[in-house]
Amino acid sequence: MSAAQGTYSRRPVPTARGGAVQSVRDSLVVAQRNLIRMARIPEVVIFGLIQPIMFVVLFSYVFGGSIAVGGSTDPATYREFLMAGIFAQTVTFATAGAGAGIADDMHKGLIDRFRSLPMARGAVLTGRTLADLVQTALTLVVLAVVAVIVGWRIHEGVLKALAGFALLLLLGYAFSWIGALIGLSVRTPEAATSGGLIWLFPLTFISNAFVPADNMPTVLRTIAEWNPFSATVQAARQLFGNLPEGYPVPAAWPMQHPVWASLIWSVLIIVAFRSLAVRKYRSATA
Numbered sequence: 001m002s003a004a005q006g007t008y009s010r011r012p013v014p015t016a017r018g019g020a021v022q023s024v025r026d027s028l029v030v031a032q033r034n035l036i037r038m039a040r041i042p043e044v045v046i047f048g049l050i051q052p053i054m055f056v057v058l059f060s061y062v063f064g065g066s067i068a069v070g071g072s073t074d075p076a077t078y079r080e081f082l083m084a085g086i087f088a089q090t091v092t093f094a095t096a097g098a099g100a101g102i103a104d105d106m107h108k109g110l111i112d113r114f115r116s117l118p119m120a121r122g123a124v125l126t127g128r129t130l131a132d133l134v135q136t137a138l139t140l141v142v143l144a145v146v147a148v149i150v151g152w153r154i155h156e157g158v159l160k161a162l163a164g165f166a167l168l169l170l171l172g173y174a175f176s177w178i179g180a181l182i183g184l185s186v187r188t189p190e191a192a193t194s195g196g197l198i199w200l201f202p203l204t205f206i207s208n209a210f211v212p213a214d215n216m217p218t219v220l221r222t223i224a225e226w227n228p229f230s231a232t233v234q235a236a237r238q239l240f241g242n243l244p245e246g247y248p249v250p251a252a253w254p255m256q257h258p259v260w261a262s263l264i265w266s267v268l269i270i271v272a273f274r275s276l277a278v279r280k281y282r283s284a285t286a
Contacts (some may be wrong), residue, residue, distance in 0.1 A: 030127025087207030091172030096196030102183030155241025228265035
């Protein structure tokens with residue numbers, strides 16, 4: 001036997017390709033994969049639309065006229081006040097779907113397969129969150145049409161309205177990284193769904209989304225005023241022109257400067273939880 005025949009060649013272990021351009025390419029490939037997967041399961045998108053539409057109808061016609069906003073109990077005033085909160089709740093509740101999707105990939109062993117490929121670190125998670133962002137944007141478009149049907153209007157022009165929606169999507173993208181971390185930390189998609197929702201309910205309801213925060217007890221009012229969710233809701237209302245006359249703007253800095261507060265909160269959440277999620281991704285096992 002020759003030396004060449006007796007020598008076994010070792011298969012090189014794939015290494016992650018570096019560079020920002022390669023990272024973007026890998027992320028877009030994964031995002032495309034997830035969008036194709038979502039398109040093949042349209043019922044997920046449909047069911048994702050039903051809940052926010054139900055919230056619009058129920059809050060508009062059940063609570064409209066019962067809650068005073070800026071000293072007015074006019075149902076039309078409350079509907080315009082409400083919609084920014086419904087939009088924000090919709091983009092943040094998409095967090096549970098992001099976590100469940102990643103947990104499902106973990107459960108099926110797909111994450112281990114992705115890690116064996118020579119692709120940029122974090123591209124799997126970035127691609128997943130980008131795909132969820134696209135789905136959330138489509139949901140917002142449909143929800144905005146429903147809001148117009150029930151009487152919601154913008155009063156500050158199209159450009160400011162688009163800026164308001166951009167802030168909402170940025171918050172949703174930021175929260176999707178929290179969902180990614182949860183999805184990597186649990187064992188089943190069901191646990192990811194439960195874990196992704198349980199903290200969202202106090203976050204969204206201890207806020208200014210559905211009722212003015214000035215009627216809350218002092219402790220809850222302070223939490224609501226510094227809640228990143230509240231900052232984005234307040235910014236969207238300001239940009240949409242949906243703050244009614246006589247509405248008392250709290251003295252807290254995030255409420256006085258909601259656009260800046262929303263941007264700062266969203267960026268901080270993305271930086272912090274993306275780092276934690278990528279670190280968890282490197283060590284997670286199915």
